Amino acid sequence: MDHIELTLLSLLLAVTALTALARVLNVPYPILLVIGGSLLGFVPGLPDVELDPDLVLLVFLPPLLFIAAYFSSPRELRRLARTITLNAIGLVVLTACTVAVIAHALVPDLSWAVAFTLGAICAPTDPLAATAIARRLGVPARLVSGIEGESLVNDGSALVIYRVAVAAAVGGSFDLLSAGGEFVVNVVGGIAIGLAVGYALLPLFRRALADPLLHVTMSLVAGFLAYIPAEQLDVSGVLGAVTVGLVLCWHAPQITDPLVRMTGYAFWDVLVFLLNALLFVLVGFQLHSIVEHQDRSLPTLLGLGAAVSATVILTRMVWLNTIPYVIRTLDRRPQQRLMRIGWRMRMVGAWSGMRGAVSLAAALALPLDFPERDLVLFLALCVIFATLVAQGLTLPWLIRKLGIEDDGVSEREELLARRAATDAAIARLHELREAEWTRDSTVRFLLKNFDVRQRRLAQVAGERALEQDGEDLGDHTHARTRLVKALIDTQRAVVVGLRNDGTISDEVMRTLERELDLEELGLAPYMGTADAEASVERADSAERP
Incomplete structure (x- = not known):
């Protein structure tokens, strides 16, 4: 060997x-x-x-620094x-x-x-x-x-x-004096290059929205696009990679799906x-x-x-x-x-x-x-x-x-966001029920689901007591979640079985499996854990919705 x-x-x-x-x-x-x-x-x-010392910083730092910035909170950075x-x-x-x-x-x-x-x-x-x-x-x-x-x-x-x-x-x-001056030049120069690269990349990320593979590859390259030019100009490539990550982080909701x-x-x-x-x-x-x-x-x-x-x-x-x-x-x-x-x-x-x-x-x-x-x-x-x-x-x-x-700040902010999103969805459903392409049965079904969610969030916020029949909407949510999870597991088992007996190909199985996985991930906010069965069994432990 x-x-x-x-x-x-x-x-x-x-x-x-x-x-x-x-x-x-x-x-x-x-x-x-x-x-x-x-x-x-x-x-x-x-x-x-x-190891080649010249390659160590180049290989390791740009992606580590870029992604740390990309998944940071610009709002918290400003506040603190x-x-x-x-x-x-x-x-x-x-x-x-x-x-x-x-x-x-x-x-x-x-x-x-x-x-x-x-x-x-x-x-x-x-x-x-x-x-x-x-x-x-x-x-x-x-x-x-x-x-x-x-x-x-x-x-x-x-x-x-x-x-x-x-x-x-x-x-x-x-x-020491010249080192101090170089410090300032490095910082300002690195940030300037990061800003330029970040805003130049935004249109490209928007165009790549329909291609996840290309989008992720571009995100990997982004840190290097700021780091390498900055280092060539003898300014901070580190701050360049961090800055481009912050720029893309702030615009992420518009450039990702x-x-x-x-x-x-x-x-x-x-x-x-x-x-x-x-x-x-x-x-x-x-x-x-x-x-x-x-x-x-x-x-x-x-x-x-x-x-x-x-x-x-x-x-x-x-x-x-x-x-x-x-x-x-x-x-x-x-x-x-x-x-x-x-x-x-x-x-x-x-x-x-x-x-x-x-x-x-x-x-x-x-x-x-x-x-x-x-x-x-x-x-x-x-x-x-x-x-x-x-x-x-x-x-x-x-x-x-x-x-x-x-x-409890994060929980309060999460509850506020869930309630605002639910209220907006209900208002939009009422607007769309008059459209020609909608169906009354579908709108009624969705309104009922969102109404239950709205009342459950009000219970969590302490603004609403138990229902008149004594039902805790948290139990209702967990029961529904458990039922949907059981149906997803059943569908997944059937799809895998069809692959195993040669009825469908692995590619078809993976396509359907991914759809079911996405549907199951949608249950995560109501389970409090990735394991549905375990979370439902612990439904009495004051989990969040």
């Missing part, structure tokens, strides 16, 4: 096994990936993997703009500086440019594990939005510092997972050689890793528990007071500053002749390990200990 075949097989097996274990242990997969990836490099017989900006720029700069100072003090031979490179690698946060835990435990949506928004922007600011520091380390000079959205969700879920998984495992494959090439002893390396990790964690803790009080002193407007959060929420936010894929990609992208490259890689992995594993595994305990609970 060739070297590349063995490497590929090892990667796939490792990713599959670690992901399966994460499911069994019910922990976010990045935590298991960083543990397993770190151990893989010491397994005897596994091949050494050498000041907090996100302070954390994504101020905290990133502070983290890069404190890490650089500590690293330079502990390793005197380490140049300032190399130290700042390490600081920039350790500065950006990764929201995957933190938001997965936060959503599972029902923390307020505002906190989740803040973590995601900060991560979206701080990737760009950290990698601008990274570019400047790497150029200085390789070129041999570092001027249901089939495109379903196809895109499935594609991006798998791609983002694979890119993250490969980054963690690839670093693990190189860890053994990184340690072997070091002149320093393993205890010394671990001590340095612990010091840098503690610096990253403490810097965030101090920042998030001091800067809010400074802002409160300077801005005492009533509308700003309403946006304040307590120290418990800030502690959860501070403990959610985990590092992940972007830091790994930046570390792997260091030139092979970069001074102390192996040391920087090792310390970066230590920071990722400490934040993902130590903080990730203790975050659920911290959330429960501090009594952080869901504030």
